[in-house]
Amino acid sequence: MAETEERACCRGARVADSEELTKDAVRAACRDGIQSAIETQLDDADSTPIVIDGLPTIGKTHQASRVAADLDEQVAILTHRYETRDDHLAALKDHFEGNPVEIPTFDRTCPTKRGEHGERWKDRLSEYRARGASPTYLHHYFRDTLPCMDGKDCPYLARRDAVESADVVIGGPAHAGLEEIVEDRVVIFDEDPQETYQTEFDASDLAEYVSAFLANRDELPIDNYEQLRLVAGNKDGFAPQHETIRDFLTDGDSLDQQTEAIRDEGGHVEAPTAVFALLELDGPTIGEASGHDWDDTLRSEAQLDYAELPDGASVVYDQKESRLVVRRAPDLSGTRAVVGLDGTSVEQLWQGRLGADDIELWRVLCNDCRKQYLTEVVGYTFVQTTTAAKPYSSGEHVNENDDYGLIEGVANQHETKPSLITSRAAEDQLFENASDEPFVDTDRVTAQIEDSKHYGNLRSSNDFEGTDVGIILGSPHPGDRAIQITAALEGYTAVRDEQTKGTDLDYGIPDQPFLHHYREHKVAQAVLRFGRTSPATVYIHTSAIPEWLAEMVAIDPSEVDIRPRREGERSILHSLHDDGPGTAGDIASRDAVTVGEKHTRDCLKRLRREGVVERDDTQPYCWQGTDLGDVPHTAAIDLPESLDSASSQ
Template sequence: MTGSDPEDCCRGAYAASQKDEFTQATVWDACRSGIRDAIESQLSDSQSSAVIIDGLPTVGKTRHATDIAFKLDAPVAILTHRYETRDEHLHLASEHQKTVAEIPTLDRDCPTRQGEHGSEWAERINDYRSRGASPTYLHYYLQDALPCMRDGDCPYIERWDAVESADVVVGGPAHAALDRVVDDRVVIFDEDPGTAYRTEFDANQLTSAISSFLRESDSLPIDNYLGLLAVATNESMADIQDTIRDELTDTESISQPTAAVNNEDGHAEAPTAILAHLEFGGSIVDDMGPDYYDWDDSLREQAELDYVELEDGAQVVYDRTESRVFIRRPPNLDGARAVVGLDGTPVEELWCGRLGIDDIESWRILCDDCRARYLCDVIGYTFVQTTSHVKPYSSGEYVNRRADFGVIEAVANQHETKPGIITTKSAAERLFEEPPNEPFIHTERVTRRVADVKHYGALRSSNDFVGMDVGIVIGSPHPGDRPIQITAALEGYTAVRDEEGKGTDLDYGIPERPFLRHYREHKIAQAVLRFGRTTAATVYIHTGVLPEWLAEMVTAGPDAVEIAERSEGQRAVIRALLDGGPGTASEISNREGVSIGEKQTRDWLKRLRSEGYVCRDESQPYTWSPNGLDDAPHTADVRLPELN
């Protein structure tokens, strides 16, 4: 919804023009009307495309989706990852009169899975699930033995009756794979479904699952994984290949879930992996047109991956370097009356592939200018970027404890509060759990000044930092080249790292870098906006990569921040003053743990005095004393900009 007039630049501006004010309420109105219009456009025209509502994490998408769901004449399914978000939808539903049901899950509804019948049974159920057996299948296949089915149906089974008849159902994205959840309903995905429809086999799991299945299948002419490889790569064995294809596509002769339950190494998707092996090396894409590059060959030769889409809709990527297989089964949404996704940082290519649809439209609630106006002027965000370095922290290898601790302590000092921290999981472990590998670095000095630490992977739809007025985002996430390449391959792209491009110039040869942005810049933006949300917040961003629209909102950048890491000698002087109290430079240099000489000790004392953490008397020689040194950032001297 764009145009030349200011009020036509986005839905938020248009909503504001109707009331002559740009407020949180008008932006929320724009989000609500966007969701409603996206649904109604599809209800009135079956040929209309599915829609993603591109709305920042602060515009109330969850509440609006629930309100609209109960005002529609059509039944609705709301699907979201986190149980906390499902509970929020269910709580909001209590304000309405229509019937609502939570789609049952093993975690919440099966006593056996919850451990009420012993840990052995709980672990057994978990094992079956990890091997691809569905919860409903397990309950009926194991009916005579399963403890929760002995005195009638398990609550998991019983609660499906309410789902069938409810006006609104709330569940997870995996439930979209069930026709009884999505058929004849408006389906709302609250956040990107992610890997909900994906199964991964590493080399050992792949070999075991395929060999286990083949050993139990008397009608097949091979009985192990090596035999499959021999057949699949030998053109003279085309007859055997056809025999395997015919047998594995005959659903009456092979029960996939049964194989997963009966065989210790079995998996429900083993037949899919077998079929895919027969097709690897064949044509991948045949409809891209003569002007498109040869994705088949470039994918194999440059990325060392292979791809096939099987007749049943399964999409399979094979990692040739590590013998791993990734299987994705997008849901069949043909029976849905409308499909709407809610996402703060959407990538259309990912939404289409993950939902198994050919086309999707992205409707932005706020254009870039209005995003800045909303976040900075209406909500009251202040963004400070403290470094120009990318700081790739996913592995934890490049974590800089001295600079990071210095920034945390400096922020806590400047705002006289305990900030929240968001970083990668590996960086959180390295910073706050592993003992420092340098002397005189004290983790507890930092942790006692932090409100909470979360990692990027735990943030999906999280409200843990709502209302927190100071936060720090440390380091950038990057899963590595292979996950990006595999994600791209599933969507029809060959991603190969440009060896010349690093850091902010990192590139995989795909225009506009959609998959890198998804894994890196978008996750950073989602993290930044976890703080405050509906109230003012100051967020320090300790990485050099941001989405362009967010970078434009930075109040103070790296040029306004000074970070001087403290050497081991300076840290030793700080510790000597704190432990031993005042002293001359000579006395302090001779204290335990101080390995630098008197002159260098005096230089460090002067520097600490310039920072305001040490004072001296006028005697000769000077006596140096701590002056607020307990609060000094002990690993780095950090100068932050003064904010109005």
């Protein structure tokens, strides 16, 4: 790198004090970015939230804790996983003179919810919680009867009292919805809040909860879901009913009502929101008055309706499946500063989930510096093994023989058991409910895997830290509807071009941010679960990776050859391994072999070129296997020899 003025390509380059990036310099750049983002907002009350875009390997969690420890402001750090919260608490104790406080959670802190007072109470609280009731509301509502409130406050409430005065608190993204947690604090979101602030009703739940709400409101002119749909669908014919319902629902600051969750006949906190939304969605949406011009397109092309409600909630209605999604972003207007930390950030998603009119995105490392850091400093070698996207979420496109062969080939190449990441459906199909294809030994493959995880259980996970060989099998894809609903909540109409597929898949949105969020970004997150702080070789069996990661691939996918073995070839390998050498005629005549002599001879010649079998010089030739216990038995795998030198970077 050149001198400072020429090294201003990114924050990491500016902080580095030598010609090459170091781990310490990149971590310092991350810390500097977090601190500067907070100071910028403290100095300017009109500044927007800032998201720090930093790779999963650069220690964002630890650096956030260090910044929080040094601030003269009260801080709330919010993150999904309990393990990450524990990491923050441990890091703070190393750098912080005071005692950080973990915000109590219902499941971990309340004895009744943990089941210490019987399953009946535990199940009852779980049911109310599923209907949207807050833990604090439930404790106050049932104060006289909850076992954990017998003569004193439940530990959940007692610990909550200590939170407000603490200098640094650690909790989950849901705690951002509590004014007493975020008011006058610097709030740091460690990773994307994801769907934390969303409530989704399928068709049956929607009808049940709406009917329960209406049946208990004598002052309303309707009393069930079917009548609401009738009124909503004919605004002109039922104008008085519309006005009565709207006036009743808006007689307060918020449409959601905690009391709805504890009705014995079934209710939900967001049932009033759903009623109001259904009235709006069948008429002109409130969104049209707020500057959005895509509502008609949503209705006609995507078959979705959208509305922004008076209390700030956003709703999307799926016309195909009669499904309603409500998003109620937290009110962060009273915070001192808001900073997000993300390894694969999408600006549109952060903006909507934080309820912000605008945000800024700061990158710690530019693409060139990312490449230098990951391949030269950390020591990653990325090997892409296919040019196909391989959508594995449904399990429909899983190729068992190719995948088994790749696993065995990688294990042989590195003389170790690799760990694996794939979709839940692929994991089930490959290892739990594999097909009974002849001469395919699933147990033999699983014996060569150290550990496996699926995409849905990865974000912020450090379970594969230090693992030096990993395999990514296939890419995730949640289905068109999930992408369309996510896009709709952010103001975009996503309509799939049916002529496109794979890496060319197109939803009509420039740069495809929502598709990449669900697919390429999740693959990148999975790839960087391995190694992290130490060198690792990662085999990526999908082409669905971000451009910045594609630039780091050490071996072109065309140099990796995976040829699946047909049943006849597998039967020959099986016979040579179990029954020993023989001529082509002898081998073909064995009960285990499923092909004739000519096909057997052709297979043996191919296996000889592969180096799997050898023959003597007699006539007819006698064929025997070479280390058949180690040869991938479902596919022939050719990993380039140059990979060995690439792996030693």
